[in-house]
Amino acid sequence: MERAVHDRGGWPTDARIDRAEHELADWELLVDALVGALGRHGVMNVDELRRGIESMPPDEYERASYYERWLFSAETILVEKGVLAPGELDARVRG
């Protein structure tokens, strides 16, 4: 049966599991806080967050870090809901 990129329990691998603690960057803490605030205010929920992550193109999903996936999803869902205009974030980042 076809399995999506995120549905990876039991995938064979020879890679070692990285058990090191991960130091979080400031932007990662902000993404966590942002998604938490969006949830508390009823703008988007955790199931939408998951669905947005699962909609990533598989190669992007593989390259992205944990909070990059959250950010991708938050932008996807917020554009979908009309909270953000398409391309609005990119335009702001470019200044």
Add this chain to the structure above:
Amino acid sequence: MTFRVGQRVRIAAREHAGHHRTPGYLKGKSGTVERVHAEFANPETRAYGGDGLPRERLYLVGFDQREVWPGYGGRAADRIYADVFEHWLEGQA
């Protein structure tokens, strides 16, 4: 259909293109109902802006590791547990 603790169940072996919480490695596998948790909003519709209603009953299902993983090399008594929503369960005699 409601399931009870101790009942044998099979996880439906169906494709589902949208968001769902049933891990692929359990689809088609049989296990035993260990606990009936409660009813929760359905993430499969909530993920698309829906209200998740009607609520779906969530079960804790236990499986023999040897039945889940072909060639499993651990102990015979090893179990794996997963939370699975009712509409993914099929009853077994």
